Amino acid sequence: MRRRDHIVWLAGGLIAVAATRLFQDAYSISVVNLVFIACLFAASFRFVMLIGEMSFASAAFVGVGAYGAGVATTLLHWPFALAMLVGPVVATLVSIGFGLIVLRIKGPYFMLIGFAFAEAVQIAAAQIQVIGGPSGMVGIFAPRILDAWMQSFVAAVVVTALYLLYRLEWSDFGRLLGAIQNNDNVARTVGVNVLGAKVTCFAVASFMAGLAGSLTAFVNNVIAPSDFGFMLANFALVYVKVGGERSLFGAVAGATVMVLLSSYSIVLGASNELFYGAAIVVTILLMPQGLAGLVEKIRLRLMAPKAVRREA
């Protein structure tokens, strides 16, 4: 990352957080919160895609984050900062164990076990009465002072997290992740601990998924196991593919567009699943590089005539 990038991030982040002040009615605020949280989850899902894997277990880690916040706030009465972080930390620890077992081999094993993990965690949550069983937990509130500032708080946390993910992606570690996706045997032959790098990548992404969960809990105040099925991770995949997986900004754009469109489509009466399913089918068939690829194509087409003229 160059110095200019850091400045752009700082400026962009400040603008994004400041922009949240423009929304004051309850509905707009809830949509803004949803958009930011979706961006974080999409970025987390995409981070695992850097090593060429899809982590459907992430849905469970969002759940772990949300329940961490719920338990810490309503049962243990921990301070807010701790309640925000306990879920992500637990998610990270669990993902390390999970990753060490399932990331050892190539192929879709990791992805498929991820589904089962999401299912198992969801069912487990519904069985435990202390955390509300199938009906979940209520009354997860952030401190009073944040009441009027919640959407800005969410935006600030998400932008910071995105910035960290971006930095990591453009560090040597990020390049290593790309190398592992490309040809993991080469990395292995030059002494890189490939499994360690994969697990680290997965753990970072799981922390971010957990953070998205904590934010969800404090924004909605109410959580239930059914909010965190594997379908949630399917949505994250849709965000990433629709926006374009090549860059973090593609994932962010995809999440923003899809959340805005789907909150509109619910008004029209279509189910979320139908809408997201259609979106990803259209994307993969017609624009495999997503919106980012489409923008790039249009840009090239607009520039092409000029280039021809110059040559003539």
Added chain:
Amino acid sequence: MGGATSSLLRTSGLTKRFGGLTAVSDLSFDLRSGEILGLIGPNGAGKSTVFNLISGFTKPTAGRLELFGRDCTGSSALTISRMGLVRTFQHGSYMKAMTVRDNILIGTLQRLRGPARRKCVAETAEMLGLTSCLDRIAGSQPHGIQRLVSIAIALAARPRVLCLDEPLTGLNQTEVGGVLGVFQRIRNEFGTTILLVEHNTKAVMAVCDRIVVLHHGQQLAEGPPLEITSNADVIAAYLGPRHDR
């Protein structure tokens, strides 16, 4: 390590069976410090399996592998590469979608930290003549460049033993000459010991100090190039028994 003739890599009775097929049978050879050793043999002679065995990518059925004087039989690929034995692969031993610079960088990750990595990438690229294409995507480069990138990644790890799996495949005469020169420079400048698997026998004869010939998974002959070219068994193996002199 003792003098120039001390052995860095020694296999004794190395054997690998896949089901009923014996790919490598009772192979014993050693790689001496500072030499360029060629491992040749007709197709299906077990060269690639030998490579997989000594780099820890497959485990031997029987026999012993000794690296830098330590028993490494059954060690993982990671352990062996960290001890200083780095290998390339026959097909695409580099990252297609990444720039040449990032490709070489991967080789430095384990050994170096911070700015030293960038310095090593520059030096390695310089040595292999890759400086001008550092910012290009590796997969878009001509075949010859891709081969050099594979070697550059391995070299950036500054291995004590460099094992190259058919690095000359698909190169033209001029390119082969250039790469052979690179091998000699690697050996002379870094003191790297090189194990070379190649089917381009002429090139092997030109660059290697010593040659081991494999046939049907077994060692057929061993010695300096001149001796090998006149070895009756080797000629028979390559040309078929009817051409016996």
Added chain:
Amino acid sequence: MMSATFVQLVIISLEIGSVYVLFSLGLTLIFGIMKVVNFAHGQFFAVSAILVTILVPFLAAHGLPVLPAYFLATATTVAVTVMIGWGVYQFGLVRFLRDMEGAFILTLGLAMLSDGLMLSIFGGAPRPEPVIVPGTVRIFAVAVLAQHVVVFGAAVCITGALYWSMTATRLGKALRAIASDHEAAMLQGIPYRRLSRDGFLIATALAAIAGALMAPISEVTPAVGNDYLMNGFMAVVVGGLGSVPGAILGAMFIAVIEAVGGYYVGPSAATMAIFVMVIVVLLIRPRGLLGRA
């Protein structure tokens, strides 16, 4: 002496297992041949199951005896499902052969789309199970519904027929050749595109048959596809992706855990137990019980 509980658990395991086997065979075939994890597999299953529960009462109401009605309904349903499968292959999957990620995402999107569509068309309520063979049979002093026995028998026959055709027919041999070594098969002039289509349609038919067989013995909702899909995934992961005997073994493994776990601790705990057991298997054999190294 065998206790009644034991006999009952064996029977339940076999019953669930027989449907899982058919389901997982399709998944593993598609993976072996096309290197595609088909997320829409459960949807073919669900469409078929739902159509059967609609067609059987409809045909019966028009005077057909229930058993012929069931056979006619099954034949129609399998034909319709295979047609849908052909469409999915021809207009979508054919562009993603051996592109694991692309094909998976496409089938995942189609599954979500179909899930949403079916929910809005058929509603989420469970549909009644048609009675095709009335009465009960006694096995080792345990009463079993006759139609469960019939379904089990049918599943075993179909599995046997598939197994035989994979080893004895030209098509089966070609499909196995592709699954074991794609490049070698291509070099021998095996028409890969046509065969991968055939393999996909056979797998789709298997899912449809499994759905039709499941309809008389278990509750049918549009969501049933996803439930079976998850357990099907676990079955092929345990057995080893791409392996036919592995799919059978894995499906029985999952069925036994589900039957025994479901009996002693309830269905929710059984789902968790399946996950734990799959992790245990992968700890010992990372590529599944019969997966190739």
